[in-house]
Amino acid sequence: MKQKVTALVSTARDYVAWGLLCMFGAFLVFALLFEFTMIGLELSGSKIPTQVGNWFSWTFDGRFKESKGNIFYEEKHVYISTVNNLIKVGPLTNNQNLSLGVKNVLEEALQDKGYSLVSNAWDADMTLDVDIIYFDVEKIKTNISVFHKDENTVIIRMRGTVTKEGKILKEQIVEDGSNEIVASTGIVAVDGKFNSTISRNAIKKTCVLVVSKLF
Numbered sequence: 549m550k551q552k553v554t555a556l557v558s559t560a561r562d563y564v565a566w567g568l569l570c571m572f573g574a575f576l577v578f579a580l581l582f583e584f585t586m587i588g589l590e591l592s593g594s595k596i597p598t599q600v601g602n603w604f605s606w607t608f609d610g611r612f613k614e615s616k617g618n619i620f621y622e623e624k625h626v627y628i629s630t631v632n633n634l635i636k637v638g639p640l641t642n643n644q645n646l647s648l649g650v651k652n653v654l655e656e657a658l659q660d661k662g663y664s665l666v667s668n669a670w671d672a673d674m675t676l677d678v679d680i681i682y683f684d685v686e687k688i689k690t691n692i693s694v695f696h697k698d699e700n701t702v703i704i705r706m707r708g709t710v711t712k713e714g715k716i717l718k719e720q721i722v723e724d725g726s727n728e729i730v731a732s733t734g735i736v737a738v739d740g741k742f743n744s745t746i747s748r749n750a751i752k753k754t755c756v757l758v759v760s761k762l763f
Contacts, residue, residue: 627672657759679707701727702750708758720761726750
């Protein structure tokens with residue numbers, strides 16, 4: 549019985565070795581035929597060898613990992629499609645400067661998380677849309693003898709949606725805020741930059757929360 553088992557094992561090893569040898573031989577023959585074919589096409593002035601070479605580079609060369617067809621490509625390209633100001637009441641209703649400011653902070657939050665921003669949807673792996681649905685500033689004045697201070701509390705609520713090829717991957721509503729003793733002449737400037745530290749902190753905290761929840 550032992551001799552039969554030994555013989556079977558030996559035969560199996562021979563078959564495996566023969567199979568590997570045949571596979572190697574077939575691959576070698578294919579490689580040689582492919583090489584001769586490319587040389588022939590090159591000599592005939594065909595553009596096919598160049599196209600095939602480019603395809604191999606774009607697919608397997610790590611230097612082209614930013615191309616979607618490359619095997620080292622990572623889905624890290626995000627396009628911020630819209631930042632909508634949907635605030636219904638208050639001085640920031642329909643304020644486009646607020647949308648611009650929020651978009652700037654969202655870009656910073658995404659880059660800090662390792663994502664690359666692209667300028668159009670065609671180059672993106674994912675698309676981000678954000679709605680600003682609530683922004684409120686509460687002012688608390690305190691008077692103690694000759695001392696006086698103004699404390700502002702900013703509360704922000706946003707809804708973020710991530711889509712890929714038109715399909716919603718994830719949607720999240722987040723809320724955050726910040727409070728600080730400040731002296732400010734306004735919330736947001738025309739270039740989208742926030743005039744007060746409290747507004748900047750509240751926006752940044754909420755944007756970071758949106759990004760961390762969605763990505």
